[in-house]
């Protein structure tokens with residue numbers, strides 16, 4: 001069997017035009033990334049926890065202002081609370097915030113920060129939203145919703161959020177707008193940061209059939225190479241809105257940024273506000 005697959009590959013190499021060869025080789029790379037490696041809902045957080053705040057620690061004050069205004073009297077729930085990058089300043093602004101996360105390593109970072117011990121966190125899969133409500137605000141930011149790797153899990157998350165929202169509660173989802181143009185031949189490599197001491201590169205491959213991006217954050221420094229894997233199932237805003245409807249929620253507003261500027265065709269990301277139908 002292995003021999004016959006190799007024969008088939010060899011035959012393809014012989015007959016394929018260069019562009020098709022490149023596509024085929026990229027296809028094989030994507031298959032090997034998605035089918036053979038073990039990756040669970042804890043992997044991303046566990047691998048990145050100790051450097052997460054150094055890489056992404058800044059939180060946009062406009063995000064805190066908007067979430068506080070939307071939470072009203074609260075309480076609020078963050079899906080994928082992580083190191084508390086957003087939850088801690090929101091709690092400091094007077095909102096009663098709790099969270100869900102799958103990674104104990106991420107939550108340990110939260111616990112170690114001032115105020116972190118006081119935030120209630122449920123350990124588990126946020127697709128289940130396994131905590132009591134009702135919440136005036138449930139939010140998932142920084143593309144974290146796309147950490148749910150199948151459409152079924154994403155729909156389930158909308159359904160469970162709907163069950164735990166107060167009657168006039170809101171579900172806020174911040175995510176990028178997928179940009180397939182950045183993937184040439186099914187892959188993308190980009191420099192994230194560069195200094196004399198350290199280089200950070202993101203290496204990504206895309207599986208457009210399953211809307212799956214398999215990426216590795218690579219850090220190169222005098223200490224050697226460090227790899228943090230991440231997988232995302234991306235979705236365009238229209239699919240998110242349809243999944244929300246299936247879950248019993250309706251799009252109320254969509255912003256292009258936390259300052260509530262309008263979402264337009266050139267927006268690279270969106271903040272979507274869903275509420276009861």
Ligand SMILES: C[S@@+](CC[C@H](N)C(=O)[O-])C[C@H]1O[C@@H](n2cnc3c(N)ncnc32)[C@H](O)[C@@H]1O
Nearest residue numbers: 041045080082085101102103106125126142147
């Ligand atoms: C990109 S980080 C975002 C953390 C935080 N929300 C922020 O904005 O800084 C994603 C977080 O979601 C958690 N996570 C990913 N998939 C999850 C899942 N299915 N259930 C629970 N937590 C999950 C990870 O452990 C990580 O802490």
